[in-house]
Amino acid sequence: MSAVERGSRRLNDGAASGPHPLRSRLSGPVEEAARALLRARLVREDSSGLRVGRVVEVEAYDGPADLASHARFGRHGRTARNAVMFGPAGVAYVYLVYGMYDCLNVVSGIEGEASACLIRAIEPVHGIEPMRAARLANALSRRRSRETNSRLTEERLARLPVERLASGPGLVTAALGIDRSLNGLDLLDPTSPLRLEPAPDSSEAAEDRSREVGTSPRLGIDYAGPPWTELPWRFYLADSPALSGPRGTR
DNA sequence: GCAAAGATTTGCT
DNA sequence: GCAAATCTTTGCC
Numbered sequence: 001m002s003a004v005e006r007g008s009r010r011l012n013d014g015a016a017s018g019p020h021p022l023r024s025r026l027s028g029p030v031e032e033a034a035r036a037l038l039r040a041r042l043v044r045e046d047s048s049g050l051r052v053g054r055v056v057e058v059e060a061y062d063g064p065a066d067l068a069s070h071a072r073f074g075r076h077g078r079t080a081r082n083a084v085m086f087g088p089a090g091v092a093y094v095y096l097v098y099g100m101y102d103c104l105n106v107v108s109g110i111e112g113e114a115s116a117c118l119i120r121a122i123e124p125v126h127g128i129e130p131m132r133a134a135r136l137a138n139a140l141s142r143r144r145s146r147e148t149n150s151r152l153t154e155e156r157l158a159r160l161p162v163e164r165l166a167s168g169p170g171l172v173t174a175a176l177g178i179d180r181s182l183n184g185l186d187l188l189d190p191t192s193p194l195r196l197e198p199a200p201d202s203s204e205a206a207e208d209r210s211r212e213v214g215t216s217p218r219l220g221i222d223y224a225g226p227p228w229t230e231l232p233w234r235f236y237l238a239d240s241p242a243l244s245g246p247r248g249t250r
Numbered sequence: 251g252c253a254a255a256g257a258t259t260t261g262c263t
Numbered sequence: 264g265c266a267a268a269t270c271t272t273t274g275c276c
Contacts, residue, residue: 059257068257073273081272098258099270105257118257144260144268170258220257244258 020188021198026089026108030115033089033108034060034235037117039208041125041197044176048130051176053122053166054199054208057236057243059218061105063114068224070095071114078114085114090188090196094173094180100142101170102179106187106196120219120234122166123242124175131165131175132157138174163241171244214238 025036037058044051061069070082070093078086084093085107093105093116109115124131136157139145145153166175173179178194187196199205215232222229236243 061257070257070272075274079273095257096269096271098256098268100268101258103257120257139260142260142268148261168258218257223256 017190020090020190020196022196023090023188026106026188027110028108030060030062030108030117031233031235033106033115034058034117034233035213037106037119037196038213038235038237039199039205039211041199042119042122042172042176043195043197044127044178044193045195046177046193048134048177049127051127051130052125053131053172053176054125055119055121056123056240057119057121057234059118059120060108060233060235061116061118062233063109066115066224066228068218068221068228069114069116071116082114084184085116086112087184090186092182092185092187092194094178094183096180097170102173103169104173104178118169119172120169121236121240121242121244122172122175123240124162124165128162128165132160134177135160135165135171135174161241167242168244208237211240212238219244 022036022040026033037055040055042053042055063069064071066072071085073079073082081095084091087107088111089108091107093107094102097103104119105116106119107116136154139153139157140150166172182194185192185194187194189195199208214236216234217230217232218234
């Protein structure tokens, strides 16, 4: 076997690797991409170990015509920030919102389309304590926490239920240690330090598949105006305790 | 070069 | 329930 052939095989199962199981659906219409992301595993592998979450809430953003999308900027095309949105499906688009929180999107559709899905919440599956530690480090890095009472912040986070560790777009990135340095990363590459994997073929995943999908308008996009504020482009597993809140539909 | 606003979260009233 | 925190990006002068 040549080095190239070895590189095209999975490290652990030895089977030939075909196209990524999510690639086809992520390359389709953005609503289908959003539904494909529900139940998928978001996997973070770095110096603090392995962290895995089940995607339970996403929002679809449909390219430059969608006035709620960052792809609408750039009168004559793309801007420095939204450039990766115009790339192929499966690329990470990470941006800073409100000067404080990083948000993770998965680029979808075909190249040049610039549609993407915002990961709004995950249910922690593995690496709970590293997630909690990352949330704490993130909270303490903010001036507000330092000036008020870091002891209280610490105690609150220590008691925070597992399903609240990543129950919002800014909390997903905090729990998994995701920032803008990961912008442009290929989430469909099984060797990426941040990647997407299909729900495993197990009884646990069978339960996942029976969970109902709910939809609602997207949150926090009043600036876009109708019809964009009305489209039911937020998708979530209806029974999840990890949905974003308190503003979210719980 | 400058002003305005933002795909959020938290803590206090 | 409301407003502050915080800083990058964008559009316009």
